[in-house]
Structures are given as structure tokens and as C-alpha cells.
Amino acid sequence: MNRIIILLTFIAQLKAAHVHLVPNNAKTKNVTGELTLVQCEDNLIEITGKVYGLTPGLHGIHVHEKGDLRDGCMSTGPHFNPENVTHGGQNSPVRHVGDLGNILANESGVADVNIKDSIISFTGNNNIIGRAIVIHSGEDDLGRGSSPLSASTGNSGDRWACGIIKAE
Numbered sequence: 001m002n003r004i005i006i007l008l009t010f011i012a013q014l015k016a017a018h019v020h021l022v023p024n025n026a027k028t029k030n031v032t033g034e035l036t037l038v039q040c041e042d043n044l045i046e047i048t049g050k051v052y053g054l055t056p057g058l059h060g061i062h063v064h065e066k067g068d069l070r071d072g073c074m075s076t077g078p079h080f081n082p083e084n085v086t087h088g089g090q091n092s093p094v095r096h097v098g099d100l101g102n103i104l105a106n107e108s109g110v111a112d113v114n115i116k117d118s119i120i121s122f123t124g125n126n127n128i129i130g131r132a133i134v135i136h137s138g139e140d141d142l143g144r145g146s147s148p149l150s151a152s153t154g155n156s157g158d159r160w161a162c163g164i165i166k167a168e
Contacts, residue, residue: 015039017122019133019163021051024073029053031135031161035113039122047100047115051135051161054105060140060156061113063098063120063165067130073159076132078152082125086151089142090117097126099154102140128165135161 021033033051040046051059065077079087080098088095097119103111120128138157141150149155 015122016168017129017165018168019049019165021133021135021161021163022069023053023161024159029137029160033111033113033135033161033163035133035163037122037128037165040116043121044116044118045120045122045128047113047117047133049113051103051105051111051113052109054109054111054135054160055137056105056107056109058102058104058139059111059160060136060138060154061100061103061115062096062134062136062140062154062156063100063128064132064134064162065098067132067164069132069162069164073132073134073162076134076159076162080128080131087143087154089140089144090115092143095119095143098128098131099140099142101142103135122167129167130165132162132164134159 017037019035031053035049068075079096081096090101105111136156140154140156
């Protein structure tokens, strides 16, 4: 009986996750935020929250491979890409699992995040629990740009904030 309760508790925890975003370098850009990730009944993952301290405009948001912040956001590794494919937009037919597109910061530098995604998951090969979300300095070109970085990073610039995706 105790095993069943423990298992059910664990499964319930996989329905939601939280990310506390910290600045990569608070001396140069103090970007912070809080994100909540919830698995909806249609198995989409919904990401909601706010990011503060951005410049007005679009900023790339990605799930990165590692939940390691020992060297700030640089130790999170590349975009989460278990299929080893090229970078794309959230709705592209070919994309990294971690490609979530852009968030829009208003004139006050605040972005209201509301993303729904059918590729990321809390289980299986596309499991994002324990990985990191990274907010970038620039707009993600969704793999459509002319820069060599477009096919790997969306040419979205420096890593301004990051946080580990933790199951609730």
C-alpha cells in the first residue's frame, strides 16, 4: 500500500514544475523571473510566468540540455536536442525539443510568458525535468537566418538568465 501511495505521489509531481530564473551575470544584466510548467489534459505543456529586466523586444527562450548552473548559464550546455536535428521554431517540422521560440518584453522590460508546447514532456525521451530554461539577449530567428549560428542556436545571442526545471 505504501508503495502505491509513493508512486501516485511521484506521478502527481510530474504534472507540474517550476523554474526560478537567475541572472547569468547580475553585474551586466539583472534578468530574473519565475516560470510555472503544467501538463494540460491534452498533454501539452503550458509555461506561464514573468521575466524581468529584459530590453524591450523579442528574446529567445530554450530548454538547454543540462540543469547545471555551476558556471552560470554557460554550464547548461546546448539546446536540448535528443534527435540531433537542426534548430527551428516552435512550430517548425524540424526543431530541437528545447526550441520554444521567443518571448516579448514590453517597454518596462517585462515579458509575460504564455507558451504551450506539444514536444516537451515530463516523461520519456523528451523529458525536461532537471534540465534548464535559458532566456537569451536577442530574438531567436527560428533557424531561418543567414548566420551560421541560425541552424544551431537561432542566433539568439548571449544567455541572460537561466533556471533549473524542478518537479513540484
